[in-house]
Amino acid sequence: MPDNSDFTPNLQKLMQQVGISSFKALSRAAGVSERQVLRLRRFGVEQMRVDVLLRLSQILQVSLQELVATFSHQELIKAKVPQNQELLRQIADLRNEYDRLQLQLEQQRLILQQQFQQSSLQLLESLLLQFPTAAYKARENPQLSALNIIPLVQKPLEKLLQHWQVEAIAPVGAEIPYDPQFHQLMDGNAQPGEIVKVRYTGYRQGDNLLYRAKVSPHNPQKD
Template identity: 70%
Template sequence: MSNIDFTQKLQKLMQRVGISSFKALSRAAGVSEHQILRLRQGKLEQMRVDVLLKLSPVLQMPLSELITNFSSVELLQNPAANQELLREITNLKIEYDRLQLQLEQQREILLQELQQSTLQMLESLLLQWPTAAKKAQEDPEFAAVKIVPLVQKPLEKLLQRWGVEAIASVGTQVPYDPQLHQLMEGKAQPGELVKVRYTGYLQGDKLLYRAKVSPM
């Protein structure tokens, strides 16, 4: 276990780039404070390469210099070994950059697939809504009930695809549950009947929006 303390050295680097605390460094680099502590304690060999690659640009220090300055192991006594280490570091950085680019490309592909899938589910709404809206504007007697299916069916299909469920239908009476319901007015005790004014939604076990209710 290393007894070396690199805290002051790290603080000087942080001051140079305008970072005031270890917590701020953690946020800026997107690494845990525990990893920052390892760097301060000279436990660089226990840190993952991706963590060092995130700290390097934030501290405005090349990865090779970061390793040299914060390693508790003497690297310069064997020039050949040092050169080999630097080559390994360079190769790791190249591989890291490649994986980052690949990940970004995969995210873009997934986003495009999600958008395409969503557009397909909303196809009838996209194609028919502008015409229906125009008709409603031109004809005040045009029944709104004719427009409702254009919105309701695609929306229900989309919510079902994403595993989103309504907490309760509008107008229904349900026992008040403060975890699922939000009172719009008045007071209610848990278990008392309330009326659903605006529905809420769950996605699996995750609460997205509480249903808005009013006392009976």
């Protein structure tokens, strides 16, 4: 048992069990100050905050009850039962609050997910309602022009992208100066500024590049 002013051997033993080599490393791993670690070494759990003890117990892989027992003077435990009971009550309250916040965050995540899905479905409403029928008619009548179906897909998609503030880098078929930041060559070679033709459009959302447009070197004879 350590004397009345040194719990360092107790702490070192726990640190060795979890592979922590120094008090500074323990401080960083637990996210507590080195002063708090020093206080634990010198005075044990007396006058230490519950949240600090909780972090240290998690890093040292011991229960809070075990941590309190390890860093309390044996001869004082009985005399300080009320204080220890109050500490355990605070620990239980802290755990309950943590569980409540976790549940609240999960509920908020589900609500936001549902709201996102509902708003997206509203923007795609015409596509969801009309496209299956149009596809069915196209299968029944192979002569039906695809031009009659394209607006059913194109308009809701454009509306959705506009709602999300997503814009196309360039339309398919456009002939534009090559910019390797926004364009990806599918074949051949091109220098920045040379004219290329867009084969697959790319997208960006504000300053964030989502997909680079796929392009090919401009070849009037081939195109």
